[in-house]
Amino acid sequence: MRLPMTASPNPQSPTPNPGSTAFIGGGNMARSLIGGLVARGVDGDSIRVAEPADAARQALEADFGVATFADGAQAVDGAGIWVLAVKPQVLRQVCEALAPLARAQRPVLVSIAAGITSAQIARWLGGGEGADAPAIVRCMPNTPAMLGAGVTGLFATPAVDAAGREQAQALLSSAGETVWIEDEAKMDAVTATSGSGPAYVFLLAEAMEDAAIRQGLPDDAARKLVLQTILGAARMLTESGEAPAELRRRVTSPGGTTHAAVETFETGGLRELVDRAIGNAAERGRQLSAAND
Numbered sequence: 001m002r003l004p005m006t007a008s009p010n011p012q013s014p015t016p017n018p019g020s021t022a023f024i025g026g027g028n029m030a031r032s033l034i035g036g037l038v039a040r041g042v043d044g045d046s047i048r049v050a051e052p053a054d055a056a057r058q059a060l061e062a063d064f065g066v067a068t069f070a071d072g073a074q075a076v077d078g079a080g081i082w083v084l085a086v087k088p089q090v091l092r093q094v095c096e097a098l099a100p101l102a103r104a105q106r107p108v109l110v111s112i113a114a115g116i117t118s119a120q121i122a123r124w125l126g127g128g129e130g131a132d133a134p135a136i137v138r139c140m141p142n143t144p145a146m147l148g149a150g151v152t153g154l155f156a157t158p159a160v161d162a163a164g165r166e167q168a169q170a171l172l173s174s175a176g177e178t179v180w181i182e183d184e185a186k187m188d189a190v191t192a193t194s195g196s197g198p199a200y201v202f203l204l205a206e207a208m209e210d211a212a213i214r215q216g217l218p219d220d221a222a223r224k225l226v227l228q229t230i231l232g233a234a235r236m237l238t239e240s241g242e243a244p245a246e247l248r249r250r251v252t253s254p255g256g257t258t259h260a261a262v263e264t265f266e267t268g269g270l271r272e273l274v275d276r277a278i279g280n281a282a283e284r285g286r287q288l289s290a291a292n293d
């Protein structure tokens with residue numbers, strides 16, 4: 001097991017290695033993204049992670065062979081791309097602490113924090129206009145990234161050049177599909193749809209499993225039936241080329257069992273509820289921005 005490295009940061013470093021990636025924060029999402037990079041064949045030695053929790057650092061080293069550091073300044077030293085993977089509540093403090101190094105190294109900054117805008121990050125890093133503006137790519141991945149089955153929405157500020165966009169896209173592509181979003185204001189909708197979205201499917205799985213057990217199925221049978229149903233339906237959605245409504249229509253015999261269930265969902269207001277839930281998630285993103293400014 002490696003020990004946290006102690007090399008001094010070099011604030012003068014003018015030519016960072018674009019192939020080296022630093023993660024600030026080594027929690028759940030960082031692990032998912034790092035796992036995707038390593039699975040794609042990226043050398044763990046080129047990944048540097050700042051993470052204050054000893055246990056998380058040790059696990060990252062053991063699982064992925066990455067270099068870890070207790071201190072952000074050490075992790076970013078020489079890295080051409082920095083992934084800001086801390087909670088929105090601590091991002092300001094992280095950016096302010098790394099601002100001098102960001103101005104010296106001029107990395108591509110990839111933020112995955114929900115809600116926090118590129119303008120806030122730029123300001124916390126000390127700003128700069130035109131060619132001096134920090135190159136920020138605001139992203140919203142999701143947890144299926146750990147299987148390479150994620151999807152990420154990306155928005156790049158004008159300061160990000162074509163090479164920077166390619167670097168960010170290559171990083172997030174190792175976690176699954178990518179979608180460029182040209183209007184940053186829509187990133188809260190991305191967060192509410194796909195960033196948080198896996199939890200909606202997990203909630204549906206919980207509810208279906210509970211209902212199946214209430215219908216008398218043994219626990220293990222209920223779980224297997226529900227999980228394989230969701231997997232099979234997801235594959236049909238992604239592989240058949242058919243719209244969700246058409247796939248639903250084909251399962252729903254008039255007057256049959258599915259019809260009874262779907263009518264219950266429709267009259268119970270499922271669509272309105274989903275609309276409200278996603279609207280509330282997007283609004284929470286905007287609140288996170290305001291609350292952590």
Ligand SMILES: NC(=O)C1=CN([C@@H]2O[C@H](COP(=O)(O)OP(=O)(O)OC[C@H]3O[C@@H](n4cnc5c(N)ncnc54)[C@H](O)[C@@H]3O)[C@@H](O)[C@H]2O)C=CC1
Pocket residue numbers: 024025026027028029030050051052053056072085086087088090094112113114140141142143195196
């Ligand atoms: N969990 C999810 O499904 C998704 C999360 N996100 C975003 O990813 C970011 C991270 O979320 P998670 O990984 O879920 O959180 P997490 O809590 O698992 O990871 C955050 C990590 O940052 C570390 N940390 C705290 N202060 C630090 C500092 N000063 N320097 C370096 N590391 C520090 C913590 O010890 C922790 O390990 C958040 O901003 C969240 O909005 C984005 C997409 C999906």
Ligand SMILES: O=C(O)[C@@H]1CCC=N1
Pocket residue numbers: 114191195196
């Ligand atoms: O719940 C959250 O705030 C984060 C962002 C998207 C998924 N998890």
